[in-house]
Amino acid sequence: MIPLSWYLVLSAALVCIGVFGVISRRNAIAMLLGVELILNAVNINLLAFWRYMDVIHVTGQVFTIMVITAAAAEVAVGLAIFIAVYRNKRTIAAEDVADLKG
Amino acid sequence: MILDQVIFLITAVVVLTAAILVVSVPKMIHAALWLILALAGIAVLFVLLQAPFFAVVQVIVYIGAIAVLVIFAVMLTRKAMQDDGPQLNRYSVLAAAVSLMLFAVLTGMLLSWDGANNLPVNPAVNPDTIVNLGESLTNPQGFLLPFEVASILLLAALVGAIYIGREHRAGKEEE
Numbered sequence: 001m002i003p004l005s006w007y008l009v010l011s012a013a014l015v016c017i018g019v020f021g022v023i024s025r026r027n028a029i030a031m032l033l034g035v036e037l038i039l040n041a042v043n044i045n046l047l048a049f050w051r052y053m054d055v056i057h058v059t060g061q062v063f064t065i066m067v068i069t070a071a072a073a074e075v076a077v078g079l080a081i082f083i084a085v086y087r088n089k090r091t092i093a094a095e096d097v098a099d100l101k102g
Numbered sequence: 103m104i105l106d107q108v109i110f111l112i113t114a115v116v117v118l119t120a121a122i123l124v125v126s127v128p129k130m131i132h133a134a135l136w137l138i139l140a141l142a143g144i145a146v147l148f149v150l151l152q153a154p155f156f157a158v159v160q161v162i163v164y165i166g167a168i169a170v171l172v173i174f175a176v177m178l179t180r181k182a183m184q185d186d187g188p189q190l191n192r193y194s195v196l197a198a199a200v201s202l203m204l205f206a207v208l209t210g211m212l213l214s215w216d217g218a219n220n221l222p223v224n225p226a227v228n229p230d231t232i233v234n235l236g237e238s239l240t241n242p243q244g245f246l247l248p249f250e251v252a253s254i255l256l257l258a259a260l261v262g263a264i265y266i267g268r269e270h271r272a273g274k275e276e277e
Contacts, residue, residue, distance in 0.1 A: 001106060001107075001222075001223045002106050002107055002110050002150065002223070003218070003219055004219075004221050004223075005212060005218035005219050006110060007147070007151075008212045008218055009209055009212065009213075010114050010117070010118070010144065010147075010210065012205055012208040012209055013118055013121075013205060014117070014118070014121055014230070015204070015208070016201040016202070016204050016205040016208070017121045017122055017124075017125055017201065018121070018125070019197075019201050019204060020125055020197050020198055020200075021124065021125030023125070023196075023197035023200070023201075024125070024190045024191060024193060024194035024197040024198070024224060025125060025189060025190060025191075026188065026189055026190065027130055027189065028176050029172065029176055030125070030130060030133055030189070032125075032172070033124050033125070033133055033134070033137050033172065033255050034124075034125060036141075036164075036168065037121050037124065037125075037137075040122075040140070040141065040144050040164070042269050043144070043148075043156070043160075044144060044147055044148075045159040047148060047151045047153050047156060048151060049151075050151075051151045051152065051222065051223065051224065051227070052151070052221050052222075052223055053221065053224075055224040055227055055228070056228070057264065058231065058238050059236045061153065061155075061156070061231070061235050062235070062238065062245045062248065064153075064156060064238065064240075065159075065252070066248060066252055067158060068163055068164075069252040069255060069256060070252075070255065071164075071168070072163060072167065072168060072256070072259070073255050073258075073259030074166050074259075075171060075172070076171065076259050076260070076263040077259050077262050077263050077266065079171055079172065079175040079263075079267075080262070080263040080264075080266040080267035081118070081172075081266055082175060082179065083175060083178055083179065083267055084266050084267060086178070086179045087269070088267065090181075092179045092201060094191075097193060
């Protein structure tokens with residue numbers, strides 16, 4: 001059998017890779033890919049805890065469905081915003097879109 | 103028993119390699135394709151966790167919809183960032199340090215928890231799990247309210263994405 005810690009360490013590594021991507025990539029779409037990695041790591045964690053601790057109930061699975069829903073909504077709106085930004089400013093680099101910066 | 107572990111380790115190596123390539127390759131279209139490999143590996147992990155429904159959802163929603171959406175967005179914004187320019191900003195070294203520290207702290211905390219190593223895996227999952235899941239999502243005593251809120255969230259995202267993404271031709275004609 002696979003120890004629970006293997007899943008936890010794997011998802012911790014995925015979260016950290018995703019955080020690195022969100023902080024360091026210049027392309028705004030690449031930052032969204034980092035967010036996707038983080039949310040997938042969350043899903044692994046939720047399902048692993050469901051499998052090891054609370055397999056009788058479906059709470060962990062419902063949480064996973066909510067995370068997937070939020071991820072889908074976030075990607076759809078995020079990409080629409082980036083395409084609108086690209087149409088107006090002809091750039092997709094995150095540091096060039098700083099009009100709201102005080 | 104041991105076969106599980108071998109499959110897990112191979113999948114973990116594939117997922118982590120693909121994830122590192124997602125955040126490091128210069129060409130965005132390659133990053134999107136590596137993301138697909140990482141998501142497919144995570145679907146394999148869901149199968150290992152005996153959650154076949156989520157493996158299917160992962161393939162349909164993430165690989166089928168989100169990855170295709172990302173690839174479309176990458177192709178629509180192709181000219182904006184030349185692939186040979188710098189893809190990482192000036193904080194990249196700091197970001198790598200922060201990520202490694204975060205990983206060290208998380209791993210240290212998780213491994214110091216007894217349950218992480220000693221928690222036995224539950225015996226075989228009830229085959230009615232999918233039925234229970236579906237019933238609890240439509241049960242007012244269960245998760246009907248979060249389910250409806252999630253559908254409103256999706257509707258709002260749909261309307262918002264269409265509104266933001268369309269070309270405002272009327273505004274341009276007035277200029």
